[in-house]
Amino acid sequence: MPKLLPKNPLNFAKKQLGHGVNALSRLQKTASVAGLSALRVAKGDKMDAQLLREAFEQMGVTYIKLGQFIASTPSIFPREYVLAFQGCLDQTTPVPFAKIRQVLIDELETDSRGLGDIFSYIDPVPLASASIAQVHKAVLADGRQVALKVQKPDVDTIMHTDLSVLHGAFWALEKVVPNLKAASLAPIVDEMRARMLAETDFLAESAHIDKFLAHLKQVGNDKVTAPTVHHALSTKKVLVMDLLMGKSLIDESLIWDGTAGRDSKQIMSDVLDTWFLSLMMTGEFHADLHAGNLMLLNDGRIAFLDFGLMGQIAPSSLQACFGLVQSLQINDYRGMAQAMVAIGMTHRADKIDIDRLADDLQKILGKITPNAYGQPPKPVQIGAEGNDGLNAMMLEMVEIGKRHGIHFPRDFALLVKQLLYFDRFMVTLAPDMELFEGERLSLVKE
Incomplete structure (x- = not known):
């Protein structure tokens, strides 16, 4: 939902000033980690893929995403780097709820509406936390339960700052990995920039969810669903969705013997038929549909979750x-x-x-x-x-x-x-x- 006016102009001005300070702080941290890695090499450590992965993980969100890009693009990057970054997991320590609450205030409050007018309760303990965002359970003022996917503070500033120096990072990579000299690096940087920034735009993710739900309705598929987005409360940094209740398909408490309508073969068939037909009809596909992103709901339907990574x-x-x-x-x-x-x-x-x-x-x-x-x-x-x-x-x-x-x-x-x-x-x-x-x-x- 477009924001009208800053609720507090003074705080807004401070925040804008803070972006500059955060960018400078980010550059200092990047330089510090790079310096420590260079010191390790000077002391005898080999500048290899594993050392680069460790440095990327220390530098956080952008470089974790860069590592995942390397791992998923074996047609561009050398084998040893693809293998090293396969384990670059996007799981991070949650940020304090006070910071998440501030993001919600900045994104959703207006002169005529406060956070308390929207939510009657927000669980301060997150359901999940990744490098870009964390998810919290909440209750709307009208009593409906929702899941809040909230972008962590300063992620956009960090990513834009990091992306601005990626050309320098690639220059260093060319020195370490001579094979990259033969590649055209500009398209690679552009591709990474597009993918990374797309993951920070929750409105784009909401569009993927809408497209999937529209497809299900078009083909009359009532066996599969996805969380409905509350568009009036969603922004580029906050995604508000219906809270779906059920269990992951890998939950050990599920009994796959056909009782309670839980036929594992039928469920697997429904998942595959839905995914294949959606791909054939829409031209895009959920590219991260592991068992953790599939949920068996209490009403027997199967839910596809997390549409942040899509392929075409x-x-x-x-x-x-x-x-x-x-x-x-x-x-x-x-x-x-x-x-x-x-x-x-x-x-x-x-x-x-x-x-x-x-x-x-x-x-x-x-x-x-x-x-x-x-x-x-x-x-x-x-x-x-x-x-x-x-x-x-x-x-x-x-x-x-x-x-x-x-x-x-x-x-x-x-x-x-x-x-x-x-x-x-x-x-x-x-x-x-x-x-x-x-x-x-x-x-x-x-």
Whole structure:
């Protein structure tokens, strides 16, 4: 909702002055961490990917997001850096509630409306905390329960300040990683800037939620939902949504034996059918749909949560991505090779030797695939630790593709890793189920 006037002009002026001070403080912290890292190198530590990750985590939000960008873009960054940043987790210590409350005041209060007119209660203990925001449970003045996703103080100032010096950071990276000299860095910086700033715009996230809910209504899907956004109370820094009650699909207290209507195979099928059809019809996909972002509601519906990370992929590459995952499932290396060429953004597809590419895939992936797909069912894990085999396969495919002149689309890694994650997720919830079957198989073949 657009703000009218600052409630307190003096406080507003102080806040604007504070932005300048915070930017200077941010530059000083960045320089301090960089200096300490340089001192470690001078004392004998190797300037490698692990040291860089440690420095990024110390510098906070922007560099954590940069690390995640590196981890999800194996087509650009060297293997050792992609691997090192796979464990760059976006989990941080919550900021004091007083600071969160101040953000709410700045964003929602006007001359005619105070925070107490909007909320009757806000739980000071957050439900979750990440680098950009934390989530609190609250009750509106009319008694409705909501979830507040509130951007942490000064995140926008920090990110803009950090992004302004990224060119300098890339200059340093070029010295450490000579392979980056051959890359065109300007588009990379632009891509990172766009992705990072998009995550600080909660109005953009609310638009993704609205689009998903509109899709569900259009196709008559009443088995799946997402939290409804309260647009009149949401801004770029505050996202107010209905509070959904239920349990994560990995909650150990859930009984997956068909009792109470909890049929794990049917639930998994509903999740996959919804995700696939949404992708085919809207052109975008939820790119972080791990089990922690899926909730079984008390009324039996499935909720998709957290639409902060979305991907897009051209229809011309979509079918080939599906074909690649199908080939991976059955160790069809020639099928993998053909799919990679179809996905790849290259003008020399007719010059690529499919048989040689297939041989290279078999030599490398043949050592990895059994570990990823041949193990007995085991509990699914959230995060990088549970995806080591899948990440290894993705990295190897990208590396092999590079050697054969194949360059992948921007969100290729996000899409294929999400598909592979579904495949692993099914091992726990529906081991006798196929990723591509029934309606999903029909969609893929269209």
